[in-house]
Amino acid sequence: MKLSKFFKGICLALSLLMLFSACQTASEDDETNSTQGTDAKTPETEPQTEPVTKETLDLTQIPAYTEYAATAMQKLYNVFWDDEDNCFIRTAEGQPEPNAPAIWEQGQSIFALISYYEATQDADALQKLNQQWAYLTSDAYSERILKGKQKLGTGCYYAQDDAAWGSLIFIGIYRNTGNTEAMEYAHDLIVNSYNHWGTGEETKYQGTSIKSLTDGMYYTDNLEEGESPYKSIYAAAMAVAALEYCCLKNPTDPTAVDLYRPTLNLFHWLEDNMCRNKTKTYKDYDSNGSLTVSYVDYLYYVDYGRNGENGPMGARNPSNIAVNSSTTGLFGNMAMASCAGLLYKITNDTKYSDIAVRTVKAISKYETHSGTQTYINDRDQGTNAAMTGYFVKYALSLDGVRLSDKQVLLDTAKIIATKGAVTGTDYYYTVWDEAPASHTVYYPNNSQVYAYTCQPRMATCVHMITAALLLLSME
Numbered sequence: 241m242k243l244s245k246f247f248k249g250i251c252l253a254l255s256l257l258m259l260f261s262a263c264q265t266a267s268e269d270d271e272t273n274s275t276q277g278t279d280a281k282t283p284e285t286e287p288q289t290e291p292v293t294k295e296t297l298d299l300t301q302i303p304a305y306t307e308y309a310a311t312a313m314q315k316l317y318n319v320f321w322d323d324e325d326n327c328f329i330r331t332a333e334g335q336p337e338p339n340a341p342a343i344w345e346q347g348q349s350i351f352a353l354i355s356y357y358e359a360t361q362d363a364d365a366l367q368k369l370n371q372q373w374a375y376l377t378s379d380a381y382s383e384r385i386l387k388g389k390q391k392l393g394t395g396c397y398y399a400q401d402d403a404a405w406g407s408l409i410f411i412g413i414y415r416n417t418g419n420t421e422a423m424e425y426a427h428d429l430i431v432n433s434y435n436h437w438g439t440g441e442e443t444k445y446q447g448t449s450i451k452s453l454t455d456g457m458y459y460t461d462n463l464e465e466g467e468s469p470y471k472s473i474y475a476a477a478m479a480v481a482a483l484e485y486c487c488l489k490n491p492t493d494p495t496a497v498d499l500y501r502p503t504l505n506l507f508h509w510l511e512d513n514m515c516r517n518k519t520k521t522y523k524d525y526d527s528n529g530s531l532t533v534s535y536v537d538y539l540y541y542v543d544y545g546r547n548g549e550n551g552p553m554g555a556r557n558p559s560n561i562a563v564n565s566s567t568t569g570l571f572g573n574m575a576m577a578s579c580a581g582l583l584y585k586i587t588n589d590t591k592y593s594d595i596a597v598r599t600v601k602a603i604s605k606y607e608t609h610s611g612t613q614t615y616i617n618d619r620d621q622g623t624n625a626a627m628t629g630y631f632v633k634y635a636l637s638l639d640g641v642r643l644s645d646k647q648v649l650l651d652t653a654k655i656i657a658t659k660g661a662v663t664g665t666d667y668y669y670t671v672w673d674e675a676p677a678s679h680t681v682y683y684p685n686n687s688q689v690y691a692y693t694c695q696p697r698m699a700t701c702v703h704m705i706t707a708a709l710l711l712l713s714m715e
Contacts, residue, residue, distance in 0.1 A: 327375035334694020401474035473572035522551035569619030581634030622696035653708030
């Protein structure tokens with residue numbers, strides 16, 4: 241009997257001790273949660289994993305690529321920088337034209353300059369960016385035209401891709417100079433472009449009337465000039481500009497910015513209709529009837545319905561990927577990867593990072609020369625590098641991207657810098673394989689103008705080099 245009371249006493253003492261311990265633990269947990277938030281996890285419940293070893297590029301290459309980039313930028317300045325007006329010269333079809341209305345050709349040079357500045361923080365490059373903005377906002381152009389408030393579809397912005405490059409110019413200048421006026425120009429141009437070339441009903445987004453873009457964007461609407469009302473992957477470039485605008489405008493919640501929702505709709509239309517990611521059947525595709533396409537490479541078509549097809553142009557020959565040709569386009573694929581990477585940054589939804597990484601790998605596999613593993617300068621040699629800076633920051637930076645995917649950009653830049661220089665000139669050949677000098681590409685077609693003498697084609701080569709340096713600087 242006495243022993244039983246003894247055990248009861250021990251049990252009571254143990255119970256009191258356990259109750260005190262539990263209360264103490266609960267008190268500590270409440271204190272922890274008050275400082276870390278309701279989703280905080282204690283170390284005991286956190287899965288224990290080995291640290292992931294991430295492959296990195298050989299950073300001893302930086303001095304060589306710094307020299308490649310500095311040389312390339314100097315060549316670009318030598319040929320296309322106007323020391324009198326302090327800007328990249330105005331060109332039409334790539335050749336000097338003082339009264340050329342479009343800004344997209346200068347824009348390709350500006351993109352190369354932006355990547356160079358972001359890689360080096362070079363003071364002269366920053367000064368040139370500020371000078372370029374000062375020129376654009378001088379009496380050289382009117383504010384209404386640059387913001388797309390008049391003459392959309394002609395002149396400065398003939399089609400939505402011209403406006404896309406303009407938006408990216410303004411966003412890039414704001415990002416690197418802090419000029420809020422440039423940010424305003426980008427916003428207005430995107431809104432006006434969405435409403436001019438976009439689809440769907442105008443809806444109020446955060447107080448701004450914008451078309452919903454649920455059926456994408458038209459490339460152009462100049463029907464009186466024989467243009468068909470077709471759609472294009474070029475719209476992805478404007479989507480990149482819009483998504484970055486959202487991130488810059490409201491870093492804590494980009495989804496609350498007026499441009500976000502229609503841009504998300506635009507991205508998904510492009511993803512659903514332009515990506516070669518599964519077998520698709522197009523009813524009454526063309527005069528030959530319906531078409532089922534089983535070709536899958538995870539790249540994106542360039543045009544949709546350009547020749548009146550009920551579907552993407554080139555669907556009967558999707559594997560055609562060639563210099564100055566192709567049913568797909570390097571710029572478009574990089575733009576879609578960049579969009580997906582930006583959407584992952586905004587939403588943290590892994591479906592977008594999966595799309596971005598998948599596209600990166602597809603570019604490495606299908607849009608490269610087999611002998612050199614360098615990019616094919618395929619569909620549009622005047623814009624193929626336009627998205628490379630974004631591609632570096634928002635796609636190549638993602639987990640799941642292989643070292644070999646990054647190396648393709650470095651190898652392309654090295655080929656251009658070391659084997660692509662046109663002897664006796666400041667130009668680079670526009671074909672990026674082992675023997676670029678063996679290729680002669682003219683522009684426009686059936687002319688005797690060398691493509692490499694055209695500003696956007698020269699800038700495309702230079703941007704590949706400066707973006708490679710940016711890639712190394714981010715490792």
